[in-house]
Amino acid sequence: MKNLVLICLLIVGFGIPSSMAKSGYIIYPHERVIQVGDNMEWANPEFDHQDWDPSGSTNNVGVYWLRFKFRCDSITDLYDHPGIQVISLGAYEFYWDSHLISRNGIVGKTKAEEVPGKFLTQIPLADSLLNHGIHTIAIRVSNFRSPKINNGSWNIFFMEEYQQSLKNDLILSAKIFILAGIYLMAALYYLFLYILRHRKKEVLIFSTLCFLFFGLIVMEYVKFLYAYPYHWHLYRLWIIFILTSLISFLTPYFLIVYFNISNKKWISGGIITLLIIATSFWGIGTDFTNKNLGLAMWLSSMGILIYSTLKKKKEALLVLVVFFISGCIISFYNFGFRSMIYSYDISLFISFSLLVLSMMYLLAKRAREQKEAYEASLLLSSRLQNELLKKNIQPHFxxxxxxSLMSWVEESPKESVQFIEALSGEFEIMSDIAEKKLIPLEQEIELCQKHIQIMRYRKEVNYTFEVKNIPEGEFIPPAILHTVIENGITHNLPDHQNRIKMVLHFEENNLSKIYSLKTYGKSRPTTHKKKGGTGMKYIRSRLAENYGDQWSLESKATEVGWETKIILFK
Amino acid sequence: MKILIIEDEPAIARRTQRLTQSILSEQIQHIHICHSVESGLAYLAEQEIDLLLLDLNLHGADGFSILEQMVAAPFHTIVISAYKEKAITAFEYGVLDFVPKPFNQNRLAKAFQRFQKPSSESSTETKFLSIQKKGRYQMMAIDNLLYIKGAGIYAELFFKDGSKEIHNKNLDKLSQLLPTYFDRIHKSYIINKQEIEEILVEPGSKYTLVLKGDIHVPISRSRYKSLREKWGI
Structure with a gap:
């Protein structure tokens, strides 16, 4: 029996696990009976086992016997060198018409006496054993080392050319391991990518998924490569179960992270609950449980993808289609031809590879978007820098x-010196902050004060700038308050006493920090019509550069003049 | 000569006034300063002037819509602005001169010379004439003009398509703004040289210019000779 693993998309399908369909002759379903206990007489073909347990397996730990009849006829003659492959959860002695023809480990009456045999073994059958007619096969088994969890014992027999099934299995394993190698490489590549370049959660999840899948393939096929003792078998199934569970969670979780679905915690909780329910029907380590996990994974992934598609998220529809096709492939092989053509396992791996490809596509797409966004941000940053520099060297300023200075020099050399000082002061701060994305609030306020001083000389208006409730240690993008002040000066006329008062006020609450700048004056009726002049655009770009979309900018007329509010959300 | 200075920076306005006074001295009857476009427009509604010295924020559409309004008026406009790169557009709108900031006395004196010259000998860049029509301003392309007829304090513009418009500037002022392919052929006529068909010489030394579309315009006797030399005919 094979447990399969995995994953995925299995929609259903409780048939005979397909991997049993070997090209050989399955002896398993023949009337086999079982009897707990130990009696060497039971090897004798003459013994009548009519009252034995017909279920063919046992939960007992200890020694038991298993018997069945086998007919040799023209079909068995077809083999050149027939052999039997035995898969057994226990050490055994194999009797063919009361002849001991093979032993696997040493069958013991106690745990100490028992030497565990291999899980998978091959027995050659001598031609002399295969005369036409009914033969009696009796196997004496001890399973003292069966793990306590999920205990029970079973044996499966295939008749074929001697070691042929072993060869088949190895060829299959070799092919599958090519796939495993690809997953390992992908896992390592994305891990390095995560460490060295994109510290993005989805990249790490994807790398983990590839590692898990690599592990799963290795665990699944290791039985053909290494003949391990029978009692390791359940541990292997547990590892496969854990890997399957992790993959079943991480696949939809990847989609949640990638498509940035809100309520991540609740949805993740929902998926985990679904996976637990999927586990509860059958024993841990059984194929059925793994299939259910795969089904749960597929359903939750489809749910997320349908939601994302409805929300018009980029690429969601494409991935939805790929997931749907994967589901179809699995159910087709599972129902349709069963695994007559391809092994069911392989269809699983192919389907999952499709999913992995689609995820890889998503990551590549995202990487490109990130690169473009990064380049755009560089561009924006240097453009803003330019704009900031231009602010004070543009002709109109x-x-x-x-x-104006020429006039002041002619009229009053003394005051013109102060004018020049203020101007050089503003230039000095400007060149200091030109390349910075954030500057201390104090520096920004000083810049505003210098600017106001200059404008006092130029416009001969009594500008005042008051600062209220300003905390220490705050940082803001350069020259944004300066820009608000500039606007205040351009868009307002002084009152009858030739004054314009500007007040900067700071406020902080649980959700946000609010800078409000009020200008007290008569606003010019004509200039307020157009929104978003170059000044406002500059402020918006600077806020977006530093705070993403966690800000808002309000600018409106008030009874006393004009108010601009910059709100930074926490 | 009555001059209005519109300049929102008092120090610059005072300096403009000082320099103007020292250049034009006695010719000035009155200089007035307004510190905003709004107060300037209010002043113009009440007072007649000969020359406007206008500081304009030419960044964006607002500045030019004010300029459209100013150049449609009877007086000449000299723009004094820091927006040097807008000079060409301002000339196309029909300003007499564009004085870039910062400026000195010589530059300002040159601008006033243009004001005092009867007609522009140097080529001008004017491409449009701004016309006030039902309270709105419309920019008419100069190369569509056929001829202009003086009518006292204003002028009548005749276009190729046969339409006629009134401009608030008189013929003398317009001739200072028009490019070299316009010529004054009569006390009351300016024509577009590019539109000439032929010159008719009639008995009694009567000269008539025929423009495309068979439009007849008189040439004054006193100007005929110099025009012939100028045009090489």
Missing amino acids: IMNTLT
């Missing part, structure tokens, strides 16, 4: 200032 510098030429007007210099023209």
